[in-house]
Amino acid sequence: MVNVKIKKRFVEKILGGYPLLTKDMLVNPEQLEKEGEVLVAADERGRFLARGFQGSQNKGVGWLLTWDSEEQVDQRLFSNRLRAALGRRNLWFAKADTTAFRVFNGEGDGIGGLTIDFFDDHYLFTWYSEGIYAFREEILNAFEELADYKSIYEKKRFDTKGQYVADDDFVRGEKPDFPLIVKENGASFAIYLNDGAMVGVFLDQRDVRKAIRDRYAEGKNVLNTFSYTGAFSVFAALGGAVKTTSVDLANRSVAKTIEQFSMNGIDYEAQDILVRDVFRYFDYAVKNKLKFDLVVMDPPSFARSKKHTFSAAKDYKDLMKRAIDVTEDKGIIVASTNAASFNMKKFERFIDEGFKEKGLRYEILESYSLPEDFKTTSAFPEGDYLKVLFVKKK
Incomplete structure (x- = not known):
């Protein structure tokens, strides 16, 4: 067990239930030596605050699990x-x-x-x-x-x-x-628990996929960028999209997307499934005057290709401008990010700046954050990382 002292300015935050310990909170960070050690956090006078464990994750050095002095980590x-x-x-x-x-x-x-x-x-x-x-x-x-x-x-x-x-x-x-x-709102997905880090579908986008199928896809020409295994494209096709175009840099995305279409009885040969750098595809679409009624953008928080490095916190506004260029008038952009480093208000500002720099107007039709099975706590707003906006180009 390791005793760590919390700097005075962070005490109220921790007492309010904030669970992530960061190095700058600690008077004595040199005490941290071994992953998995039980931590007892106290103020500078020695008053018990919380108990947790040492574990390096992103910017954190540990997690607090209980604010009850009698409860043990066991x-x-x-x-x-x-x-x-x-x-x-x-x-x-x-x-x-x-x-x-x-x-x-x-x-x-x-x-x-x-x-x-x-x-x-x-x-x-x-x-x-x-x-x-x-x-x-x-x-x-x-x-x-x-x-x-x-x-x-x-x-x-x-x-x-x-x-x-x-x-x-x-x-x-x-x-x-x-x-x-497995089933998701009646649709089928092929899942692999034994094949690398990803399993075949991101569960946190369930409500967004359902909205696309139920309210936005019918009769539309749909572009799905950073498409992974094509889950958004599947739901768009099930919702009556005229055609879907799925674009992802990973070679394996083609076979994976074909599989997900096939699971749902969709003719994958009637869809476009492309292995391309999304930014280069935007250039191609503009050059060839391609436009779409519905554009889905759910990029990773950080990505690197041979010619581009993308950081959601720095580059989403420019990505939005690229999407605007290939969206029909009155078309809809589904703008999404899982970056935890900024909140919905800042994300809305990226959208606003992108449209203003293009000299265009827009309307936010609806927004989404994590679905209810992804439980969050108000004491740790960073945990509610998902931000999705349905944006209509005017």
Whole structure:
């Protein structure tokens, strides 16, 4: 156990439930030596504030788990948090048309650095620091007492660059045949829990995909940029889009997108699936006077290709201007970002500046943040990272 002292100016923030410890909060950061050590945070007079663990994740050095001086960081705590989280998802387990969702969302459910996703009775644990991974056996044992499962897989996302740690992903249960076929609002997705860092679909965009299918796609020509496995394109096609064009830099995106179309009985040969740098495709579309009724942009927070480096915090406004160039008048841009480094207000400013610099008007039709299974806490607004705006070009 390590005792850390919190600087006076951060005490109220921590007492308010802020769960992430950063180095600049600490009077004695030199005390931090080992990932997974239990931390006791106190003020400079020695008054107990909270208890957690050391775990390097992004800009943090640890997570606080309890503000109760009597509660220990042990299997009982993990069991209590897991039980509460599973209980909050009772209605999700009962859904027949959606069989993939998040059952535990990190600090929103009380344990920073851990997420658990459900894929039709198969579970995926994702560990975001060596610190939380140090409690792996306690957490898995607690989970096993609370939930029935067919299999458990895991992803480790805590190497020095915050990337995926390749390893044997299988943990417990019986290994299934892949892909798993799961439902999302009646549509089907092929899921792979054993094939690298990604599984085939980003669950946090569920509500956005449904909106595209139900309200925006019918009769439209749709461009899906940074398309990954084409999930937005699938929902657009199911919603009656005349045609979809999916653009992604990764070679494997073609086979993955074809698979997702095929899962839903969509003729993939009637769609365009392109391996291109999105920025070069924008140049191509402008040069050839291509325009779209609906443009979807969900770039990674940071990306690098041979000719471009993209940072959402610095470059989203310019990306928006590129999208405006290929959007029909009265067309719609679905602008999305998962960057946690800025809030919705700043994101709206990127949109506003992009249109103003083009000398055009716009209207925000609706906005989305994380769906309800991605539980967040008001004490940690950074955890509500997803920002999506449906923007109509006037």
